[in-house]
Amino acid sequence: MTRTTRLVTLLVAVLLLGAVGTGSVLYAAHRSGMRDQQQADGPTVRPGTVSLRPTAERRLLVRNLAWGPHRDEIATVPADDPQGPRTASGVKCLRFHAAAGTGICLQAVHGALEDTYRAVVLDAHLRERHRFPAAGIPTRARVSPSGHLVAWTVFVSGDSYAGTNFSTRTAIVDTRTWAIDDNLETFRVIKDGRTYHAADTNIWGVTFADDHRFYATLATGGRTYLVRGDLTARTLTTLHRNVECPSLSPDGTRVAYKKRVKGASPDAPWRLYVLNLSTMKETATAESRTIDDQALWADGDTLVYALPGDYGSDLWTVPADGGGTARRLMTSAVAPAYLG
Template structure:
């Protein structure tokens, strides 16, 4: 075979190899795309989610903001839907949060930063257009977040060890920041605890689940000695004062007179110990809601008479409502959603 013929043969073989590899690569891309689309369709009849503008501006009556849990390109993004048409199309923001809350035009978004060996977390303060204003390192896995009615204060709780409130082998870190100047109270366990009218100190004190009355007064849960307590916090005085026992993840009503919370009930499974209750702060009267399932969430007041909370669902979580007065029945409001809030 002549040198010229051998060279032409080599070129032809090279071209065939390139074409073959290109076909294989294209097929792999198309296959991956088909598999991705198949995964997005894995839950038939799921909500329609499209990218758009999401605003936290106050005064948007009837708008619900939440973490979208529907499978697809917008999973874990903040999204909105009309509260009176919750099965309608959703608008996704492009901003991902593990936990979220908003009030007064301020949002608090707890985010994961994926690492090669270990994830880290941060608390991000957002303005009403979801632009980042400030961020703070978070010491562990995000679990609760709240904003004061004015939008001036934001709070968050993370697990620094353990990953469930159900047992006793866990530790939390709860922080409050003034979003105007960045003044951070990094650990509410540093506040003075007044238990049953007396100063109290113990190495096992845990604090979690802030809910704000105003820019100084808040409520939270304190655990110590194997018991949980509702405490009233005073930001200026740096004090936590016990108010009632067996209260976890409190949520203050819009008029400031009642606390919705999860309560450990007798004879319940250790893995599912909580039911949803409402406490009248004036009389300390407890009312059990009609929701009889285990509630591991910090409920939100959708108005003065209705509670909104998450339960496990096909996509991870769904949002349910129940009357706060003990009547009625639990109703599913929104599938594939968690961490709800109403801009206000």
């Protein structure tokens, strides 16, 4: 082989390798772009504008858990097309809820040595209005129907409600004044008609009736209770035993909650129930699996809640009256909120 032939052969090889390399880069970029829109066999997720303002079309907002660059962002879909393409906001939250143009977003702040947490109040454009330090790992969040109050619960110690070795901290903020009750354990507890004091009190899972009244879980003495809270009187009054993570119905007459049932595994102790607040009658829903979530009322008849899924959690629905069957609403999603 002559010197000229060797040079030509080398040049052709270099050009071929360059073409292969360029093709690989372009293919990878194409695949990356596809992943930016859609996880394999999962929902389409695209960046866009997300608003908390009421619209003619009812919408469902969630924390998106689909793998890709928009994982953990608040995303929206039409409420009547929950499996449709998602619009991702760019705002990341661990827990989220919204109502009447106000959002509450619980976030992690990643540090060199450890993570810290914060509660961020959002406006209708998902812009930060105010932030507060959170004392531990976010677990529950709610906004009042008017948007004037927000609440959140964090684990101060422990990371699960299943056992007894945990401590929570629950706060309520008035978004009109930024006044904060940063620990509801300072409220006076009225149990069985009498003021009650105990060092082991824990409170979590606020659900608002209006801008003065709310419901929550109180744990003490190894038992849990549904309590009615009064922000003006700063009281918590026990109503019913064995109630955790209550969620008030839109008409204010019922509470959905998780209840510990006899014979269940200690690691999966709960079933989803509904309590009539007038009669205190309990109704078991058709969901037979354990529920470790604060259910949400999609409307006056249907509950939405999270169960473990392939990418973290999926959202499921079940009728609130005890009939029907549970069905999957959305894959790769958690922390729902309905708007509109």
